[in-house]
Amino acid sequence: MTATLVARGLAGGHGHRTLFEGLDLTLAPGDVVGVVGANGAGKSTLLRLLAGVDQPQAGAITLSPADAFVGWLPQEHERVPGESVAAYIARRTGCAQATEDMNAAAAALATPPETGGLDPADTYSWALDRWLASGAADLEERIPAVLADLGLDLGSAPTETSMTSLSGGQAARVGLAALLLSRFDIALLDEPTNDLDLDGLERLEAFVRGLRGGVALVSHDREFLARSVTRVLELDLAQNSHRIFGGGYDAYLEERATVRRHAREQYDEFAEKKADLVSRARTQREWSSQGVRNAMKKSPDNDKIRRKAATESSEKQAQKVRQMESRIARLDEVDEPRKEWQLEFTIGAAPRSSSVVATLSSAVLTQGTFTLGPLSLQVNAGERIGITGPNGAGKSTLLRALLGRQAPTEGSASLGANVQIGEIDQARSLFVGAGSLAATFETLAPDLSPAEVRTLLAKFGLKADHVNRPVDELSPGERTRAGLALLQARGVNVLVLDEPTNHLDLAAIEQLEQALDSYEGTLLLVTHDRRMLEAVHTDRHWQVDAGQVSEL
Incomplete structure (x- = not known):
């Protein structure tokens, strides 16, 4: 089915620390939103909130239709000891949970419903629909063909091969197989490109582009982002802000550079103007003070005309100072863009090895x-x-x-x-x-x-x-x-x-x-x-x- 996920005024973080707030995002059919930002900016946190795994600090998330199948794939493959390849795929595709929910609903049919509670038949009907939507009905039959297409020869049935017995590259291909076998209406993908080879990356790109539903993905693979996303959501930890850029990843890079340059130019212009006004106000104060001192030294006590002129001159200088201070106060304050944390390092050198x-x-x-x-x-x-x-x-x-x-x-x-x-x-x-x-x-x-x-x-x-x-x-x-x-x-x-x-x-x-x-x-x-x-x-x-x- 086609589905739309909408987040309004979303805030998320860890404990008392808020990483982002006031975030609005819509995932409609055909949207592929790339979520970027520094490590720790809240990218994975956002996906967990959208998936309903965690609760937001503020804001709301709505899904239309309410029974749409939202799939969330965390960035680590979580190889569980004793778990077979088939069981891993069933877990990653959501089929295992859908099967468990359907079996529990079927067992509840034999129990009389509680007064005012949900009708077990309705619960079972919902669980059955979700089980069918997840693709669990024919998952076992589909797995071998997809694994073979990815060139993964396990040497035995997927139900017999343990995930922990696979190499890192093999596990990455099984993770890709799970994604290709999924039937999500909304897909939330956290670092799906990790450990994939070039063939796997091309297959992933084709899969993402071919999805009918909306996609939000976190990735640090720049070429994958350039080929896949339609919009970019930047979580800016340094500025404590977020912004959505349209037009794909390369367009985002250009627009971000322009936005940051303009922000720096606006601040520099403000800072220069303020510094000039402050300097002129300081000069006016010095002139005013100097004028009063000179008037006191040069003007005899009985020379009322000269004393009056000096007083009027000092008052004019003081008025100029007040006007300058008023102009400073009326300036529209521009916050200085905070410098982003950057990883700056060198690789330590050792004496030369043998030739x-x-x-x-x-x-x-x-x-x-x-x-x-x-x-x-x-x-x-x-x-x-x-x-x-x-x-x-x-x-x-x-x-x-x-x-x-x-x-x-x-x-x-x-x-x-x-x-x-x-x-x-x-x-x-x-x-x-x-x-x-x-x-x-x-x-x-x-x-x-x-x-x-x-x-x-x-x-x-x-x-x-x-x-x-x-x-x-x-x-x-x-x-x-x-x-x-x-x-x-x-x-x-x-x-x-x-x-x-x-x-x-x-x-x-x-x-x-x-x-x-x-x-x-x-x-x-x-x-x-x-x-x-x-x-x-x-x-x-x-x-x-x-x-x-x-x-x-």
Whole structure:
């Protein structure tokens, strides 16, 4: 069915902290609204409110028709131990909940209705309609075809394969399958592009463009936004404001730059005019005071005419001062645009490594039933290598082999001397566990004092309310920023970035690209971010596919 979701005067935040307020948004059929803003601005919070998962601090959300199927897909795939691929897809598509509600309503039919309560038959009818609308009736039959189309060979039935047994790339493709199998009337997508390869991104773009219902999505993939969205909702944390821009993502970038330039020009004009009036008022006061003092010195007590003239002159000066002060008071106050927080960092440099950083000689690597190789590759000091390929093709396996973390089953691998590795892996695995962020970071950077650790983390937007929290409670974006801070804290001559843009906001991605421009060591960059591939200079390009590595 076609549906419309309307939010009026919406306010949301965490606890007593309000992130946005007075927000109006309409999602009508055909709308694709991209929600952008710095990490922590409230993007995920907004989607949770629109989905009805959380309650707003103020405002109201209406859905027409009231029984429309709203689907919310959070940014992390939430792989539950013991959950099969089929069960995961059923949960992500809303079919599992619809089935549970229908079964509960069917069981209630055998119970006499309470006085004044809902008729169990009506409840069952509603639950049945929702079950049918969710696509649960034929989901099991549709799953294998979609998985096969995505090139995901599980080797067994989806009901038997556990999600936790899949690689990161395979899990990302199952997440995409869940989205393609969904039948949402309104779709709320939080970072749907994370971990998707280029083929997956193109399929996602086609899916979003083909939806009949409205879509609100959070994404930091600039090319995906440019190809998909019809409007942009910006949550501006620095200005404590929000604004909707029409015309797509690239038009938003141009209009935002114009709006910010005009705001700065208006403030500068106001500040300059006010400063001029204040200066002139100060000069008038000085002249008035000087005139009175001169009159007192030069005018004899009995010279009434000269004393009267001096008095009148000082009064005129005082009147001019009052007029100037009145003009200052009548100025329309213009608030100075607050400067946005920006991630500004450099990658710490270590002494140069040996001329050969890593080699693979006829190396064959196996991961379960997957085989990569045989490979004969060499990475030289200072080389910048971009690595691309489909999900599950073996990019992460290749990195582990080059870094000496996975021994080949055939052939050999060697790591050069004086290699100082800095890494951000897909799972952000350095920052996991129940320990606080500060304690975890101090362990990883023992040369820094606790005070230096806190100062460094604050530069990356991780302040007092972050450093004492368990690492597992941090958002993916916050863990990624902690990883970037670690790159600055430790000397690095081999930098390994595996999907570094996942969970980073747009400003931080651009800052990362600038930092990579000035980095002079060896770089291994795995990314599906099409604009990062264009922005970051690389010397070589490896394509990983079908168990082999080819140089493009």
